[in-house]
Amino acid sequence: MAGDWTEELFIRHGDLYQVLLEGMFPRAEEETRGLARLLAGRGFGTGAAVLDLNCRIGRHAIHLARLGYRVVGVDMSPRYIQRAGQLAIEHGVAGDSEFLVADARKVGEALSGRKFDAVINMFTSLGYYDEETDRSIIRQCLGLVRSGGIFVLETGSRDSISRNFQPFGVFRVDDLLLLHEREFSLETSRMKTVWTFLETIDEGYRLSAEIHLNHRFYCLHELIRLFEEAGWHYRASYRDFEFREPSLDGNRLILVCQSP
Ligand SMILES: C[S@@+](CC[C@H](N)C(=O)[O-])C[C@H]1O[C@@H](n2cnc3c(N)ncnc32)[C@H](O)[C@@H]1O
Incomplete structure (x- = not known):
């Protein structure tokens, strides 16, 4: 069944995937500066509340917290959430960050009653299940942001x-x-x-x-439709955090949607 592999890769063999990606933590710092420029440009500067959905070891959440954001990271893998907590302490942001084990498919229930200014979903963390499940995840996120809040998705481009x-x-x-x-x-x-x-x-x-x-990999127009069907308004797309236009050869896609 679509999605079953996620438990194999991220939980059962989460140690192997962690070895592979541990080195990406420092590299996320620069990317996070671009992300912060994007958030600030949409009215969410220092102090805004950000949910990092599928945060793994919190490489973006922790760098955002270091820039003054209040962050909550969720991931289904207890190993990664534990490591995120350690890294938050090491970087002096344990007080501005919170990391929780939760399944994105039930994120509305897991964070019920909480409200954020922005949701980020980084490094191709959507498309693991079927399309209806992806739509449900982003619809649940809509319920977790304030009116005018944004969703920033960064993913591999199908094109x-x-x-x-x-x-x-x-x-x-x-x-x-x-x-x-x-x-x-x-x-x-x-x-x-x-x-x-x-x-x-x-x-x-x-x-x-x-x-x-x-x-599942999505084209830009499919992502726009998926988010619009889930109740979000599409606002912008880029190929990187230097905010260049998407192109057929750009292997990354950044989508910005806004809550009505
Ligand atoms: C490709 S990694 C990206 C992680 C992070 N955003 C980053 O940039 O390092 C995907 C992450 O999604 C998490 N994940 C996969 N399925 C999930 C689910 N149903 N609920 C919560 N987390 C999930 C995995 O544990 C893994 O940490």
């Missing part, structure tokens, strides 16, 4: 992925080798990827895990 499709990929971080074997369906815009994690040992490699991802 660029299909134009620059790479069937294989190999990555290494320290002793961990990761192989990607990808298939992309033009009928469903879903990418099926087998992630094979291999640990380097004296005699060669040992298989640590094989996980089958199944991920």
Whole structure:
């Protein structure tokens, strides 16, 4: 079933994914400065309340808190939420940030009664389930923002992925080798990827895990429709946090929507 792989990758084998992405924490600082410029440009400067949906180890939430935002991060993986709490302490923002284990599919219930100025959803954290579930997640977020509040989505672009499709990929971080074997369906815009994690040992490699991802990628017009159907108003889109226009080759897509 779509989405089942998320528990395998982010919970059962969350340690492997964490090794892979731990190094991205410092890099998020610059991206977060761009994100803060975007938020401030829409009227949400220092002190605004931001929900980081699917925050992982809180790399954007913590940098936002360091800039003076009040942040709540939610993620389904207890390991990542625990690490986010540690990092918040290390960066001196434990008092301005809160990290909770919650399932995005029930985020309305998990944060019932809370209100935010903005929701951010970064690094391709939508599209893990079916389209109706994605719509439900962003509809629940609408109920969590004040009138005029915004949703900032940053995700992989379907246009660029299909134009620059790479069937294989190999990555290494320290002793961990990761192989990607990808298939992309033009009928469903879903990418099926087998992630094979291999640990380097004296005699060669040992298989640590094989996980089958199944991920929907959206074009810009599909995202606009999805958000509008969920009750948001589309406001702007960019290809990066320098706010350049989306393009067919830009592999990232940033969408800004606003609550009525
Ligand atoms: C690609 S990572 C991106 C994390 C983070 N936004 C970043 O930029 O580092 C996706 C995250 O979504 C979380 N996730 C996946 N499905 C979820 C769900 N149903 N509810 C809450 N979190 C979920 C995973 O645990 C993982 O941390």
